Amino acid sequence: IxxxxxxxxxxxxxxxxxxxxxxxxxxxxxxxxSHRFLRINGIIVKQKFCSTCRIMRPPRSKHxxxxxxxxxxxxxxxxWLGNCVGLHNYRYFVCLIYSATIFLAECIYVxxxxxxxxxxxSHGANADFIxxxxxxxxxxxxxxxxxxxxxxxxxxxxxxxxxxxxxxxISLQNLTTNEHVRNYYKENPFDFxxxxxxxxxxxxxxxxxxxxxDVIEADNESFGQEYSEGLSFDEA
Numbered sequence: 001i002x003x004x005x006x007x008x009x010x011x012x013x014x015x016x017x018x019x020x021x022x023x024x025x026x027x028x029x030x031x032x033x034s035h036r037f038l039r040i041n042g043i044i045v046k047q048k049f050c051s052t053c054r055i056m057r058p059p060r061s062k063h064x065x066x067x068x069x070x071x072x073x074x075x076x077x078x079x080w081l082g083n084c085v086g087l088h089n090y091r092y093f094v095c096l097i098y099s100a101t102i103f104l105a106e107c108i109y110v111x112x113x114x115x116x117x118x119x120x121x122s123h124g125a126n127a128d129f130i131x132x133x134x135x136x137x138x139x140x141x142x143x144x145x146x147x148x149x150x151x152x153x154x155x156x157x158x159x160x161x162x163x164x165x166x167x168x169x170i171s172l173q174n175l176t177t178n179e180h181v182r183n184y185y186k187e188n189p190f191d192f193x194x195x196x197x198x199x200x201x202x203x204x205x206x207x208x209x210x211x212x213x214d215v216i217e218a219d220n221e222s223f224g225q226e227y228s229e230g231l232s233f234d235e236a
Contacts, residue, residue: 002092002093002095002096002099003081003096005089005092006078006081006083006085006089006092006093006095006096007081007082007083008083009083009088009089009092010088010089011071011072011074011083011084011085011086011087011088011089011090012061012071012072012073012074012084012086012087012088012089013067013069013070013071013072013084014053014055014057014058014061014069014070014071014072016052016053016054016055016069017053017054017055018054019054033049033056034049035047035048035049036056038059040059040189040190040209041189041190041209042189043185043187043188043189045189050063050070052068052070053069053070055070057070058070058072059073060072060073060074060176060179060190061073061074062074062178064077064084065077066084067083067084069084071084071086071087072086072087072088073086073087073090073176073205074086074176074178075090075093075176075177075178076176076177076178078093081093085177087205087206088205090176090201090205091201091202091205093167094164094167094171094202097160097163097164097167098164100156100160101157101160101161101164104153104156104157104160105157107149107153108150108153108154108157111146111149111150111153112150114146115139115140115143115146118139118142118143119135119138119139171197171198171201171202172194172197172198173188173191173197174188174190174191174192174197174200174201175188175190175191189209190209192209
């Protein structure tokens with residue numbers, strides 16, 4: 001279910017404009033609307049214009065080169081899902097990798113239980129631990145397909161477990177994969193502590209700030225030096 005929701009739901013694609021908005025100031029050199037600056041939660045960031053979608057990109061959004069769309073709270077493009085992971089399906093993606101980790105752990109447990117049962121059936125139960133262990137090893141040797149399946153599950157579980165841990169850590173910091181990998185922030189304007197961050201991401205993803213108060217001001221370059229090249233603002 002989580003796979004279907006993450007794969008087929010709209011991640012948060014932003015509708016395009018056919019022409020550049022008239023109210024935006026145009027940079028005479030670039031011929032495109034000028035960047036604007038925002039003060040988000042007291043931190044200054046730059047708002048960028050997407051020349052493909054012809055919009056000022058909303059907070060934390062990014063233009064995906066695979067989907068050719070701007071996506072709200074863009075995390076990454078997942079080739080396994082064939083879809084972007086963004087504002088509306090990130091929680092389904094996290095649910096998917098958590099459930100995959102549990103499923104693979106259960107598969108590994110079942111394989112070990114199967115080895116135990118086959119060992120008892122083939123060699124009988126031994127009171128001596130060493131003899132019992134030798135019988136178990138012999139059973140494993142006699143089941144190459146189960147061994148290959150076990151190795152496959154172990155590799156997959158380690159990979160998915162590490163991915164689950166990674167997304168847990170960045171969720172506690174209220175970061176997306178894109179923001180974390182590109183090291184967007186000197187100071188993260190969206191970090192309000194682990195509890196509020198997770199509540200926003202998994203329960204109220206529509207909120208711009210985890211505090212519920214959208215403390216955002218738009219201005220021109222008078223705000224001065226920006227903290228980030230990656231943020232933008234519009235109605236989300």
